[in-house]
Amino acid sequence: MFEKSTWIKLPRNVVVGHGVLDDLGDVVDDLSVVGRPLVVTSPSPERLVGERVRAQLGNDPATITVEHAGFDAVERVVEAAESEGATYLVGLGGGKPIDTAKMAADHLGFGFVSVPTAASHDGIVSGRSSIPEGDTRHSVAADPPLAVVADTEVVAAAPxxxxxxxxxxxxxxxxxxxxxxxxxxxxxxxxxxxxxxxxxxxxxxxxxxxxxxxxxxxxxxxxxxxxxxxxxxxxxxxxxxxxxxxxxxxxxxxxxxxxxxxxxxxxxxxxxxxxxxxxxxxxxxxxxxxxxxxxxxxxxxxxxxxxxxxxxxxxxxxxxxxxxxxxxxxxxxxxxxxxxxxxxxxxxx
Ligand SMILES: NC(=O)C1=CN([C@@H]2O[C@H](COP(=O)(O)OP(=O)(O)OC[C@H]3O[C@@H](n4cnc5c(N)ncnc54)[C@H](OP(=O)(O)O)[C@@H]3O)[C@@H](O)[C@H]2O)C=CC1
Ligand SMILES: O=C(CO)COP(=O)(O)O
Ligand SMILES: [Zn+2]
Incomplete structure (x- = not known):
């Protein structure tokens, strides 16, 4: 008897183009996620587009800034999501905040939206988090983002x-x-x-x-x-x-x-x-x-x-x-x- 099964998880919406950051609100509405977002970002993306992203999201978004990747950063995001009463996460930036948000969302059982500000690697859409720990690196399975919103104007302006x-x-x-x-x-x-x-x-x-x-x-x-x-x-x-x-x-x-x-x-x-x-x-x-x-x-x-x-x-x-x-x-x-x-x-x- 044939018993193999495959479960492929993919994002529902992938939106790439000029100025699409201003469509983030519509993309989130289309996902039917409800409640308060927690924006997980790092210093540069926060400075560049943090306000613009929060303006697109309803329900008084909270923000946490991640400076270094690692399991401690994931833990801090989980704690912030709980203390802020967040119900979904938005990863804003390069691989560091996106992977951290992806893994924290998986841990919390929350949905997560990926908003890359740099085209620096292929973790922006994948169902993997790559987290360093001591002398090793863990490639951890996590649900992929519900949606990816990549504004090419923002990405093109990155170094x-x-x-x-x-x-x-x-x-x-x-x-x-x-x-x-x-x-x-x-x-x-x-x-x-x-x-x-x-x-x-x-x-x-x-x-x-x-x-x-x-x-x-x-x-x-x-x-x-x-x-x-x-x-x-x-x-x-x-x-x-x-x-x-x-x-x-x-x-x-x-x-x-x-x-x-x-x-x-x-x-x-x-x-x-x-x-x-x-x-x-x-x-x-x-x-x-x-x-x-x-x-x-x-x-x-x-x-x-x-x-x-x-x-x-x-x-x-x-x-x-x-x-x-x-x-x-x-x-x-x-x-x-x-x-x-x-x-x-x-x-x-
Ligand atoms: N899941 C996966 O499949 C993969 C995951 N990864 C993970 O991703 C990480 C590396 O990704 P990477 O994107 O290089 O790391 P970072 O998120 O650290 O971004 C790299 C640098 O770019 C800056 N930055 C990001 N966006 C902008 C922008 N628009 N303008 C100016 N500066 C910007 C950041 O600044 P600042 O720090 O000041 O905010 C940071 O200094 C690693 O931790 C790796 O583990 C890598 C490959 C695949
Ligand atoms: O960087 C990646 C793919 O480009 C993810 O790979 P790792 O599983 O080695 O972290
Ligand atoms: Zn890679």
């Missing part, structure tokens, strides 16, 4: 490196899917053809359009946000971050532990993807296409551009497999010599 980071997070889907397929072949890890194909196609479309992604063009913000939505949907279909997170993400998470906050998530996974593509296929493989696409977009392709010294990159690559129990090309760890060769041949160090 350009946030957008190039989002692009690099998408480009890294190439190696994430390679790792996922490898884990499927060698470890019998469940693989979804639909999620894998969607994720890879999203990366391919971005690479093909790399030349047209330019600073100051609102259309570029639109292209990147749509790609991030597509990648988030792939994760929802898979029920895991596998379509968008392989060894290049382990490498980035390791860098976060060694030197937190030095570089953006997307930029780190982009450089990680160059290295991991080399490990998968060697000299003649995809690593050059990945590097060239990143370079065209203006995302870092070397350790120095990321702001790390060479030895830190080698340390991160040789210890990345310890971040979590996820089978990738790194297996149980690669030797220092192999890491050095990959980093040298690809020009990362």
């Amino acid at each position: 350009w490196e946030l957008t190039t980071a989002g692009c690099a997070d998408i480009v890294s889907n190439y190696t994430a899917v390679e790792d996922w397929q490898l884990a499927h072949r060698l470890q019998n890890v469940e693989y979804s053809e639909y999620a894998g194909a969607l994720s890879r196609m999203t990366a391919e479309m971005l690479v093909e359009n790399a030349e047209s992604i330019k600073q100051g063009l609102e259309e570029s913000a639109w292209v990147v946000v749509k790609a991030l939505v597509s990648s988030g949907v792939a994760m929802s279909i898979a029920g895991s971050s596998r379509p968008a997170s392989g060894a290049e993400h382990l490498f980035s998470h390791r860098l976060d532990r060694i030197e937190p906050g030095r570089a953006l998530h997307g930029h780190q996974v982009g450089v990680g993807s160059i290295l991991v593509a080399y490990l998968h296929e060697g000299e003649k493989g995809m690593w050059r296409n990945i590097r060239d696409a990143l370079a065209v977009i203006g995302a870092p392709t070397t350790a120095a551009e990321l702001g790390f010294d060479d030895e830190t990159v080698i340390e991160a690559l040789t210890t990345a497999h310890r971040i979590r129990d996820r089978y990738t090309i790194l297996g149980n760890g690669i030797s220092e010599a192999a890491a050095r060769e990959a980093a040298t041949v690809t020009g990362v160090i």
Whole structure:
């Protein structure tokens, strides 16, 4: 008897475009969520659009500002929601407030609306929260947002490196899917053809359009946000971050532990993807296409551009497999010599 079942959770409304922040009230009304919102944000988005967002929401919205990601921040949001009598959450900003709100909403059993102010990574729409704790990073299942409202005017005005980071997070889907397929072949890890194909196609479309992604063009913000939505949907279909997170993400998470906050998530996974593509296929493989696409977009392709010294990159690559129990090309760890060769041949160090 066939007993398998799949439960794919997706947002109900995804609204992307110029000035759509002013539609937030209508979007929330359409969701039929009732009661008082708690806006979960971080300092810059609060300063830029906090008032505008609250003006769209009824019932005297409360606000909490998150400075650092982590389980303590999630706990503070849960407590604030309870003490303020909130009934749903609005995550406003980059990945830090959005992931914090997503996980707190899941804990509270509340609905949550994602209002990204930067196209910096694909967590803006996904059903995963990525939360650092000590030496590890937890990718926690959480309900995806009920709605995503991404105002391209706001996103395009954000520092350009946030957008190039989002692009690099998408480009890294190439190696994430390679790792996922490898884990499927060698470890019998469940693989979804639909999620894998969607994720890879999203990366391919971005690479093909790399030349047209330019600073100051609102259309570029639109292209990147749509790609991030597509990648988030792939994760929802898979029920895991596998379509968008392989060894290049382990490498980035390791860098976060060694030197937190030095570089953006997307930029780190982009450089990680160059290295991991080399490990998968060697000299003649995809690593050059990945590097060239990143370079065209203006995302870092070397350790120095990321702001790390060479030895830190080698340390991160040789210890990345310890971040979590996820089978990738790194297996149980690669030797220092192999890491050095990959980093040298690809020009990362
Ligand atoms: N769930 C998932 O699948 C994923 C989750 N993540 C998580 O997301 C986080 C990283 O995301 P990221 O967006 O880089 O982190 P942040 O939310 O910290 O945003 C990065 C920076 O951008 C600033 N910022 C945001 N929007 C604007 C704007 N419109 N104008 C000016 N500055 C702005 C923030 O300022 P300030 O701090 O002053 O407010 C911050 O300094 C990580 O914690 C990671 O775990 C990453 C990838 C995927
Ligand atoms: O960053 C992500 C996808 O781009 C999420 O991945 P993690 O599961 O590694 O946190
Ligand atoms: Zn990512």
